[in-house]
Amino acid sequence: MDNLLRVGVISSTHGVKGEVKVFPTTDDSARFKQLKKVILDTGREQMDLEIEGVKFFKNMVILKFKGYDSIDEIEKYKGKDLLITRDLAVKLGPDENFIIDLIGLLVVKDDGEELGTLTDVIKTGANDVYEVKMTDGREVLLPAIKECVLNVDLEKKVVTVHMMDGLLD
Template sequence: MEDMLRVGVIASTHGVKGEVKVFPTTDDAARFKQLKEVLLDTGKERLPLTIEHVKFFKNMVILKFKGYDSINDIEKYKSKDLLIFRENAVELGPDEYFITDLIGLEVMTDQGETLGVMKDVLETGANDVYVVELESGKELLVPAIGECILDVNLEERTMKIHLLEGLLEL
């Protein structure tokens, strides 16, 4: 499992005093209010940044980091990820998982047939949809609902699903 989880991506600067607009990649953008520090992944290194203040605007989070007081200090970090350590992540409820933990799971049916590997998770309005890359190379879209997802075992890196009628034919 990954030690670090992405909580957002710096989309652009906001004003000239070092604030940035962040696209949240977490289900609950309000969690930024509780965060004191994030790690900025520059691609070459991970810089610890202390959050000075948080605001919200439409679907974005506006952050100000301590020590970054002008647009020139921060604009080079556009499109960079903001990470947190797993121990600072939100508490998950039953049958909730971090997407990064699901990617790569071996997916099999309740009949014991191996289908393929979990490739991606599409976040839709009603429920998530799991993208399974079949052994044939094609993709199978599985709704992340209780009727379909029977068991997720992160230790064994497996997921057992029930294929609803007609799902594989699509």
């Protein structure tokens, strides 16, 4: 299990005083108000950044990092991920998992037959949808609802599903 979770991606600079627009990859962008620091993944290294200011604009979060006071100092990080450690993550409820923990899990049908590997989780608003690459190479989309996803066992790395009528048509 990865100890770092992505909470956003720097999409662009904002103004000339070192602020950045961040596309949040968390369900609750208001959580940035409680964060005091994030980890910037530059691709070559990971840097701890202290959050000095948080604002919201449309679907974006505007962040100001301590020590970055001009557009020139911060614009090179456009497109880079902002991460946090698991201990700073929001507490999950029952039957909730981080997407990063689901990717790569083996998916088996309730009769024990291996279906394939979970490759993506699509956020639809109503319910999530699990994308599964089946053992025959095809892909199937499974609604992440109790009638279909029966169990997620992170320790055994297995998702057990019930194939509802019409899902494989």
